[in-house]
Amino acid sequence: MKKLINDPETVVDEMLEGMVAAHPELRRLEGTEVVVRADAPVEGKVGLVSGGGSGHEPTHAGYIGDGMLDGAAAGEVFTSPTADQLSEMIQACDGGEGVLCVVKNYEGDVMNFETAIEMAEMEADADVEYVVVNDDVAVEDSLYTSGRRGVCGTIFVHKVAGAMARRGGDLEEIKRVAEKTNDRVGTMGMALTSCVTPEKGEPTFDLGEDEIELGIGIHGEPGTERTEIMSADEITDRLTETVLEDLDLESGAEVATIVNGMGGTPLMELYVVNRRLQDLLDDRGLETWDAWVGDYMTSLDMMGCSITVLELDDELKELLAAPAETPGLTVTEDR
Amino acid sequence: MDRETQSEAVREAVEAAADRFEAEKTHLTELDSAIGDADHGANMNRGFQAALERLEDADDEPAELVKTTGVALVSEVGGASGPLYGGSLMKASQELEDGITDETTVAFAERYLETVEERGKASVGDKTMVDALTPAVHTYKKSIEVDDCEPLEALGRAVDAAQRGVAFTTPIRARKGRASYLGWRSVGHQDPGATSTLYLLEEVFEVAAEYLDGDVEMDAEADVDPEELEEAAVDDDSGGA
DSSP states (O other), rough: OSOOOSSSTTTHHHHHHHHHHHOOTEEOOTSSSSEEETOOOOTSSOEEEEEEEESSSTTGGGGBBBTTSEEEEEETSSSSOOOEEEEHHHTTTOOOEEEEEESSHHHHHHHHHHHHHHHHHHHHOEEEEEEEOOOBBSSSOOOOOOSSOOOOOOOHHHHHHHHHHHHHHHHHHHHHHHHHHHHHHHEEEEESSSOOOOOSSSSSOOOOOTEEEEEEOSSOOOOEEEEEEEOOOHHHHHHHHHHHHHOOOTOOOOEEEEEEBBBOHHHHHHHHHHHHHHHHHHTTTEEEEEEEEEEESSTTBEEEEEEEEEEEHHHHHHHHSEEESSSOEEEEEEO | OOOHHHHHHHHHHHHHHHHHHHHHHHHHHHHHHHOOOOOOHHHHHHHHHHHHHHHHHHOOHHHHHHHHHHHHHHHHHTTHHHIIIIHHHHGGGGGGGOSSSSSHHHHHHHHHHHHHHHHTTTTTSSTTHHHHHHHHHHHHHHHTTSSSSHHHHHHHHHHHHHHHHHHHHSSSOOOGGGGGGGGGTTTTOOOOHHHHHHHHHHHHHHHHHTTOOOOOOOOOOSOOOOHHHHHHHOOOOOOOO
16 A cells, blocks of 8 residues: 555654644644644633544644644544643643643543543643543444544534634633534544555455445444445435434524545545535525535545534534634634 | 652562563463454553653652652553553552551552543443452452451452452453454453453562562462462561551
8 A cells, every 4th residue: 555654653753743844833842742832822811622643634733723722632543642742732731721622532532631631630730621522423332432432523613612712711611612512513424445544554444346334433443334335415315314313403403514524535526425415404494504625534545524514503603703723724704 | 668668669569560561461462452452461561661761760759659650651551551550540649648558558449440440431340450450459448447457468369359350351241442342252352451450460469478578479370269368468477568
């Protein structure tokens, strides 16, 4: 399998080096795999941080910037960052008002964040809270989790919580809107191909030429169903129906959506999926207030996509519309 | 035991554990490759080697030494075992701030178990380290508080309970952790996390035996007869920790 890497051992380090070189507004904490805003900690603002395995770019460090995250820790490919690194990040992003950690529901991530928070509290007397995102409607329990996995809906949580933090909200308020977002968001993904991790150099799972996997997570972990290849519309119908069934929205509800690429699917195909998604929402009397299409939370080179739907209210609309400037997402004023 | 001796004992226990994990690294990884992701032995070995290094510069308070060991494990082991082993040591180390006594070791053991249970959200029967740890901690507490045992005897009983706990993980089906994905296919395999917990306890016991002036020999591979242990420990007349 061909890869544009030097050495699986150094790929994360080199990625971060290149990323920081491309974005002077980002700074890497020396001797760690943690990236923070160049001006962190921002005095008087609650710090917002996240982290997890690498291989999901632009997640996580791609969402650092004004209006979103203050810091992100990168683990090895598909591996949680260690608690000491997470603790350093928390301390580096504490401007005196406390820190909220946004954690995706994967066992390693949750345990390492919990430990990191204890370390930060012991070492720096920091005021730290966390929110566990579990938006994946495909599974109840999975290979890596108790309960539903945290996947692409996390980006909405970053955006909403980041806007509230930017506005000067306190730790409690930011946690509230983060949890509110998590309560109202659902995601389901699918794979056309397996991804190839740098370490292994070959597909993580075997998927026949004419097979697809529905209900996958973001590591190429098994989905809920393996089936014959279907058309884009059929796939979109399956994903959307499962998400909407879970959210149980009333006609007239306003939503924001993400059609997220898994890393190996061209935008052309994602737009095809989005077209069908918007038709389906329309058919059900749902109003799309904002639709994002692109690679937001990937699985290396996996071909496939996920569909995320977030039910909005006035507060969430306002927070989603607030400005943000990050390598992975920019929202300008005057929406 | 004065503070200095306590610190020496803690350092020695970490060294003993490091040696043990080095020796058992392949075995643990083999157990893990059957039902996990085949890195438990390497991870534990790396963690304890890092702990040895960090202890060189650590402050000589028993609680601090235990905490430093925990931080090293958290930093180097990674995955779920890092927080489970390291985080629990870090948290439980607070119970040793007044030194190592019967009371503080019971509190330490309970806090350690509590942290593992909270973090891993596992309970007995899930085929995890909790299956070794829970009986060990309960046995230790009961032996000290109810049966009025000497600490070494209590620890011996705890090791024995942990051994039975490890044996119990083989026939059952995993319900937590990576192995749970295998469902019934996990049956017939001994849990690597429970096994490494047992190794740790055995090494602590060996070092304790040395410091508490006992001549108790433990054969790690052999089944331990609790009565034999009791007799051995009764011969130990060193008094409390």
